[in-house]
Amino acid sequence: MSGARRASELPAWPQYDEAERAGLVRALEQGQWWRMGGGEVDAFEREFAEHHGSSHALAVTNGTHALELALQVLGVGPGSEVIVPAFTFISSSQAAQRLGAVAVPVDVDPETYCIDVAATGRAITDRTKAIMPVHMAGHVADMTALRQLAEDAGVAILQDAAHAHGARWEGRRIGELGSVAAFSFQNGKLMTAGEGGAVLFPDADLHEEAFLRHSCGRPPTDRHYLHKTSGSNFRLNEFSASVLRAQLGRLEEQIETREQRWPLLSGLLAEISGVVPQGRDKRCDRNPHYMAMFRIPGISEQRRNELVDALVERGVPAFASFRAIYRCDGFWESAAPGETVDAIARRCPNTEAISRDCIWLHHRTLLGTEQQMHEVAAIVAEAVEAP
Structure with a gap:
């Protein structure tokens, strides 16, 4: 790699x-550092809900807990099934499996990498309790078709x-x-406090039940340990909430920058022989671009991984894409479907291909300058074309 082009610092x-800094001091000096005594979590929930067009938000410890809590209040548990995309981070399936529900993987769209509507429809049974579309890399799944599908089948969407x-x-x-929606604030996410999560609810009843369950079943005004439901401690702390309030304040400006940079970078990547950037449905009219994703169809997984290493060595924050969830040992530990890996793989050809040939770049790449988009594309071209 000696003498190879390197990206300027992104x-x-x-x-x-x-x-x-001001938020952390504010949380510190209020004298109460957990949500029941402080005001930062309450304020963040109001601001996050308003920003996303919801009346009810609940802040929680992390994005995985957000999914698990949301599924629980939607009635998911032993004996039920949750349909999930086969191409996603494994928290999507594990949140259902930890509740005793079977996670049913279905294939994804080869252009957007979001859950395939037709495959979802074929997977619905009388045990299906929820459909979980993942808005992959910030691209919203086809919520119009999924909502109609869910309404016709009488199942929930998370x-x-x-x-x-x-x-x-x-x-x-x-x-x-x-529908209910779950977010993550893990360190790499578009807003972060290192860890954290939130759930948006379309009605007050679901929000009230979720609040109880995220606080060990205890109402906020309880003084006598009258735990009304089962639950766990998924409460977010005041310091994290204060940081997230600041992060929310610059979210839209950062999205605007990424929305300007992705068309440039994706156009440059598309000019590289064999490289196919993630596509976009025009109905997704605001994409925050959590990842800059592209495929190299036909490449081997080993060669893909070598390309990722080469890009990282040249200063480009590159990663191999998610592995198909059914090809992870953790998926089969509990509440797994009654199918073999090969059987699921046969009905998920797009997931098989994307898991093998896709690369993603950290979203901070898209916060760079226009010149840096040209630099990154040139480095990708050199790495792809190298013997």
């Missing part, structure tokens, strides 16, 4: 300034919006799409 992530802060579908924000 913006760092996470980003912070005096807003985060949006896994861990990548989709600030996203819109046909002009509507995530909280305006009529």
